[in-house]
Amino acid sequence: MTSIPRDELNRTTCPIVETIKIIGTEARLLVLRYLFDGPKGFNQLLRDTGLSSKTLSSTLKFMEDVGIVERRIVSTRPFKVEYILTDKGKELETIFKVMGQWGEKWVLEKVKIP
Template sequence: MESRSPGEEVKSICPIVETIKIIGTESRLIVLRYLFDGPKGFNQLLRLTGLSSKTLSSTLKFMEESGIVERKVVATRPFKVEYTLTQKGKDLESLFKQMGQWGEKWVLNRGS
């Protein structure tokens, strides 16, 4: 049995909190929503999401570093950058569907 000093905090990792840290900003949720439909270019995401270029760029960079988005350079003239979901990112789709169902029931319909 592990002994602790009185008042010493026990820190454990909560999977829900860790997930929220990755997907929990509005810009990340918006980008994910559009990438569930398939690969998108930067300019296409810019138009669809309504985010500023700076916000979109930093959002995609964070999502890439988190392993949920993959950035591919397509060898065309001019070259094109395309963003796709990794398997880790695709696995979030069922969570999004559940969140949408909850929102329809409890937010849009005010719980009636």
């Protein structure tokens, strides 16, 4: 694995910093986690994530704007919308798996997260 020079981490164009800006909130992480399993409707995401309607709505809008989630109209009568990951969003799953493995090894067993 190639390491990133320290001076790169201090720049505003650092790819790691820019990625964290896109996925780095708890709400976004939760939405991504559930969308990795496949398309979901708004109400299903609301139940799965435990987020408020307002938070989920703004989170999904942001994720659409940055191109990692797509909103699709499934039917008009009754009106039904589902959210699906774009190819760009699907590529984040690898990052999540590695973060999960790291968390299981170093965080969950040793520290109680508040």
